Every structure is written in C-alpha cells, then in structure tokens.
Amino acid sequence: MGEIVDFQILKEKYHKKYMTTPAKVISITSGKGGVGKTHTTVNLGLALTKMGKKVLILDADLGLANVNILLGFKPGATIADLLSGEASMKDVIVKHSSGLDILPAASGITQIINLGDEQRQILLSAVGELGFDYDYLLVDTAAGIGDSVIYFNQAAEEIIVVINSEPTSLTDAYALIKVLATQHGITSVSVLINRNPVGADGRSTYAKLVAATEKFLSVRLKYLGAISEDEVVAEAVRSQQPYLSLYPSARASIDINKLAKKIVEDNSPRQSQGGLQFFFSALLENA
Numbered sequence: 001m002g003e004i005v006d007f008q009i010l011k012e013k014y015h016k017k018y019m020t021t022p023a024k025v026i027s028i029t030s031g032k033g034g035v036g037k038t039h040t041t042v043n044l045g046l047a048l049t050k051m052g053k054k055v056l057i058l059d060a061d062l063g064l065a066n067v068n069i070l071l072g073f074k075p076g077a078t079i080a081d082l083l084s085g086e087a088s089m090k091d092v093i094v095k096h097s098s099g100l101d102i103l104p105a106a107s108g109i110t111q112i113i114n115l116g117d118e119q120r121q122i123l124l125s126a127v128g129e130l131g132f133d134y135d136y137l138l139v140d141t142a143a144g145i146g147d148s149v150i151y152f153n154q155a156a157e158e159i160i161v162v163i164n165s166e167p168t169s170l171t172d173a174y175a176l177i178k179v180l181a182t183q184h185g186i187t188s189v190s191v192l193i194n195r196n197p198v199g200a201d202g203r204s205t206y207a208k209l210v211a212a213t214e215k216f217l218s219v220r221l222k223y224l225g226a227i228s229e230d231e232v233v234a235e236a237v238r239s240q241q242p243y244l245s246l247y248p249s250a251r252a253s254i255d256i257n258k259l260a261k262k263i264v265e266d267n268s269p270r271q272s273q274g275g276l277q278f279f280f281s282a283l284l285e286n287a
C-alpha cells in the first residue's frame with residue numbers, strides 16, 4: 001500500500017523540480033483501428049532514443065498487436081498490480097534492450113479511469129517514485145472514440161492522429177477529432193499519414209482531412225509527414241523487433257527518422273501543462 005500523499009504538495013514539488021525540462025507527452029491515436037499506431041509509437045520512440053532522448057512508452061491499448069508483442073517481451077507487473085499494492089512503479093516499468101522504457105499499462109487502463117480515492121493516492125505516490133528523467137512520453141492509445149482514447153488524448157500535450165488513404169480511416173479520424181474538439185476543448189491536432197504508397201504525396205491524403213475539418217470544426221491541423229508503405233513492417237511483426245532496428249535504411253525507417261527529427265526540432269511554445277507529472281495529474285483529475 002502506498003503512503004498517503006497530498007496531491008497539491010506533490011504537484012507543486014514536481015512542477016518546481018521539472019519546470020525546465022518536463023517530458024513532452026505525445027499521444028498516438030486513430031479513429032480506425034489497425035492504421036499503424038503501435039508500429040509508429042515503437043519506432044518513433046526508438047528513433048528518438050537514437051537521437052539521445054529518453055523515452056517512456058505507455059501502452060494504453062488493450063488490443064492484440066500491442067507494444068510488448070512488437071518488442072518481444074512479456075510484461076511482468078502491470079498498473080493493476082501497482083494499484084493493488086503488489087508492485088512499485090519500478091517493478092512495472094520495463095527497461096527494454098533497445099533503450100526504450102515501457103509502461104505496459106494495458107491491464108490497468110480501466111482501473112486508471114475508474115480510480116477510487118485510495119488507489120488515486122497509490123498511483124500518486126508511485127508517480128513520486130518515477131525518476132521523471134524522460135524527454136518524451138509516447139502514449140499508444142486504442143482506436144476509436146471510447147473513454148480511454150479520449151482520456152489519454154486529453155491529457156497529452158500533442159495528439160498525433162494516424163491516418164492512411166482509406167476513406168474509412170479519414171471518416172473515423174474526422175469523428176475522433178470532432179469529439180475531441182467539440183466535447184473536450186482540443187484546439188490543435190497533428191496528423192501523420194501511414195502506409196503512404198511509394199511515390200504518393202502524403203499531403204494529398206492530409207488535404208482531404210483538412211477540407212472536412214476546416215469546414216465543420218474549429219480545430220487546427222498540422223501535417224507531420226508520411227511513413228511509407230513498406231514490407232519491412234510485416235517482417236518486424238514476425239521477428240518481434242522494430243523495423244528501425246531490423247532495417248535502418250528501409251523506406252519506413254528513413255521516414256520515421258524524419259518524423260523524430262521534426263518532433264525534436266519542433267520549437268513551438270511548450271504548454272505549461274506539459275510534462276509527465278501533469279499527465280498523471282490530468283489523469284487523476286479527470287478520474
């Protein structure tokens with residue numbers, strides 16, 4: 001059982017300590033399932049790690065093709081164990097050989113959303129155990145407009161909506177952005193095209209989404225780029241290794257490196273709400 005902590009004191013403490021370099025929390029999300037969120041999260045995380053950044057991946061999806069499968073490890077303790085007092089945050093975080101840290105939260109996601117007072121205290125003190133020495137926290141969400149998706153997107157500083165050129169991927173992305181914008185006050189969303197056919201300009205897919213959103217919603221979209229359709233992705237699934245490690249010079253790998261560079265070089269003003277500690281705070285406040 002975690003010690004009882006005062007939420008306000010904890011928040012102020014972490015704010016003071018991490019004000020200068022808070023982790024940037026980025027959610028990777030989509031309307032339609034299977035568009036490539038998990039591959040993007042894992043490979044983007046790895047690309048950022050290779051650029052010297054410290055990255056924590058939060059697996060916030062209960063689906064099958066999740067982070068531990070793509071990285072070939074079995075999660076030990078989960079957030080659920082943390083909340084029942086059977087594990088500490090250090091037990092839960094997986095230090096993967098690739099250099100990535102992973103919080104395999106999957107089986108605890110529902111609990112995070114429905115925390116009672118006591119569990120809230122446990123999670124807060126567990127957050128206190130974390131080093132907070134991360135530059136980025138990447139959150140691999142589930143697809144759609146379910147509670148957990150909305151919840152994690154709301155708590156993120158940047159939301160990356162992954163789409164591909166399939167019409168349903170666009171309409172489902174629109175539906176997600178609409179809910180985020182009209183019901184949850186989200187004013188800007190980044191868009192990443194995945195499985196971009198070789199030779200195609202990702203911007204034409206992006207333009208279709210912009211046309212719909214600009215017409216009906218007051219939300220600003222930002223084009224983040226495109227990841228090519230590449231057979232190395234299927235190979236990565238089979239060998240349970242990120243395609244960036246397996247084939248560093250493949251098309252998709254070159255694209256993901258470009259994306260990582262863009263994210264690192266993004267010097268738009270940080271939101272004061274940003275940071276790992278505030279991510280958890282936002283989760284707890286919304287609970």
Ligand SMILES: Nc1ncnc2c1ncn2[C@@H]1O[C@H](COP(=O)(O)OP(=O)(O)OP(=O)(O)O)[C@@H](O)[C@H]1O
Nearest residue numbers: 033034035036037038039065143195228229230233
């Ligand atoms: N760039 C790509 N090139 C070729 N195939 C890809 C690419 N990205 C993803 N895929 C294919 O799409 C599948 C789904 O990818 P992934 O599991 O990352 O999607 P997801 O959005 O996380 O799915 P879910 O919504 O189920 O969590 C992969 O197993 C692979 O077959």
Ligand SMILES: [Mg+2]
Nearest residue numbers: 037038061065
């Ligand atoms: Mg996934």
